Amino acid sequence: MKYIDEFQDPELARRLLDDIHATVTRPWALMEVCGGQTHSIIRHGIDQLLPKELELIHGPGCPVCVTPLEVIDKALEIASRPEVIFCSFGDMLRVPGTGRDLFQVRSEGGDVRVVYSPLDALRIARQNPDRQVVFFGIGFETTAPPNAMTVHQARKLGIANFSMLVSHVRVPPAIEAIMSSPSCRVQGFLAAGHVCSVMGMGEYPGLAERFRVPIVVTGFEPLDILEGVRRAVRQLERGEHTVDNAYARAVRPEGNPAARAMLEDVFEVTDRAWRGIGVIPGSGWRLSSKYRDHDAEHRFQVDGIRTEEPAACRSGEVLQGLLKPHECEAFGTVCTPRTPLGATMVSSEGACAAYYLYRRLDMPAGKTREATPVV
């Protein structure tokens, strides 16, 4: 695919790497906010090619990882009901709630379906007027607009048997929480390009100024990431801290006004719990009261479900960049994709999963691999 190949060109990558090596004079720690960036960094071995002084810290931007246990449990409860067709993006099916996941609900007879768009769920609702169709609306600013539009459509078309279990999260409050922590080591951010393509860049100058960190809007292909790193370390070396757009082919400063208008119509900002992290004020969206009829929590009366998250793993620290996945004692031993302790080992964009899948060659003995059976 030409369009993607252009952004994986080894020659251009080498030039960017040379420039980064020539620029870096001392240790720096950058956080890539988005799990898609983490995945790309590890999958292409980019971190192996950067100067050793430059540390990439993996941020909390994996929507699957940060969806709270409580919401997963609500999803499991709703999906178990015989009258419900529960629709979700694929990678949510493997995420553990308390004791089980959506795959297990399906194996017990629940009608759980993988869809590729929330509009697919709306179509299913129209085709099954005698069933309740619920869409699992999670994710960052990227997935929120189409989900908002779907609820808007359901309302407009009078599709009363459609509702959404909403657990959307917003990036800027998470950056604020990370930078406010006394143990924070992050000195600069690679902001998630697709988030900014929706929301624009207006939320970032205040953060860059307040915490004196460069924030570079960055894409997901290898050259995008290298260019983002290059611009961030240039700022750091010069003592600058501005917001810079290294993903101009997709991101306009004002974002996507139509998408933002849809968000404002359907959602309202709320406090939100992040799995493994805790409650971050103003970090989420929920359906506004105008759309309460389509709120699955309300419709199925699961808003009373409260779940205590046991302190079984350290992925909260991984999500914060305080710990590399392989530095966790459980990594690769008791915690593997087969036996995950936390969502970061489950999601395809989770930092622990990325390390486990791609980087075990570099791990110390004893953390190399579980005994994988052979067919």
Added chain:
Amino acid sequence: MSDTTAAPTAVPAAALDIEAWTCPAPVRDRPRVVMGHGGGGALSAELVQQIFAPAYGGEVLAQMGDAAVLSLGGARLAFSTDSYVVRPLFFPGGSIGDLAVNGTVNDLAMSGARAAYLSCGFILEEGVELDVVTRVSEALGAAARTAGVQVATGDTKVVEAGHGDGIFINTAGIGLVPPGVDLRPQRVVPGDVVIVSGAIGVHGVAIMSVREGLEFGVEIKSDCAALGGLVDAMLAVTPDLHVLRDPTRGGLAASLNEIAAASGAGVVIRERDVPVPPAVANACAVLGLDPLYIANEGKLVAFVPREHADAVLEAMRAHPLGADSVIIGEAVEEHPGMVVTRTGLGGTRVVDLPLGEQLPRIC
């Protein structure tokens, strides 16, 4: 403003105690079968090793190849069975009828045998149109004739409406393994060259495009084909091929991992040499899937002694089903039992056995 998903009292961001942040809750054991148990990855292997093999396994089953090689009356027979549950029944480039023949023929071919006879068991769902049964049967017959194999015996069962998916087919096949041919992963040694017979990921993406109603800009046709002739052409160069696999469920990654684990050798592939058609790469990029894990139906991967590699490659390229054959890597002494790819940028990463099925990601 509080949220119903949040703990009762939200704390100011500045006061968050990051050291205390945790993440929970494993699903370590599953009391029921989940889809991943049929995905050709680690969950499938677990089912075989923990339930099937202890219950009825023996010396022959322990070979765990695509086909079992049996000594019978002085001959070496290859014997294999497979069940086909594809949805939809007809897809670009083939149908469940083609698959039911080619899949089993290919399992036999991977042991070096040319399939001779097949059995065919139909499980039909009440209500399926006889016209559909006819079309599937005709496709099955045509595929058998193309592969040069006879359907020798069959069976039909009907299940109540709602208890099947239209048509399920099971086929079993037998064939003769030529003298001097001994294909198994234990023969792989460092230095062996890894060859694939053409573009990967095509079948899986073709099925996905019709099953999920996804449009990828261009029609992608399944590569479903019988590989007996291609294997014959390779064996004509040398009977000393070390191992062959058709990378179906779990894709190229699963086949390479099985070979690495069973042989004890390490495997290195070069990502840029793996032939991924643009349409497949495009579809995978959109869905967040890795082409290495996507199913194929008309491709093989071969581990060939280095001294024979060029001649075998030439013979493969001379065959219509191997025209795009290419060397993608080699077996190595390092990292025994593991598969590693060199990325296009010069880094490395592990290519693991998939857990179950690949799941399209959220964004």
